[in-house]
Amino acid sequence: MKGIVLVGWFLHVSLLKMSLFSLGGAEAPLLDIVAYAGYAFTGLCLAVLGRIIVSYSYYFVMPWTCLCMGIV
Incomplete structure (x- = not known):
């Protein structure tokens, strides 16, 4: 499981790096x-x-945190 998380984090960092480079x-x-x-x-x-x-709060908190990440 830790390997999957590290791969996901690496992909996220790579995507951010490529986005900054393309901009x-x-x-x-x-x-x-x-x-x-x-x-x-x-x-x-x-x-x-x-x-x-x-x-049931998960279904309200998760979209809220996604919107917060999109605004930041």
């Missing part, structure tokens, strides 16, 4: 991009915590 933006340090990719795990942790506390 012609300034060169961002790799560790900054890795840290930004880690914010997705915060939303997932909140959604799982909401699922543990109130079972």
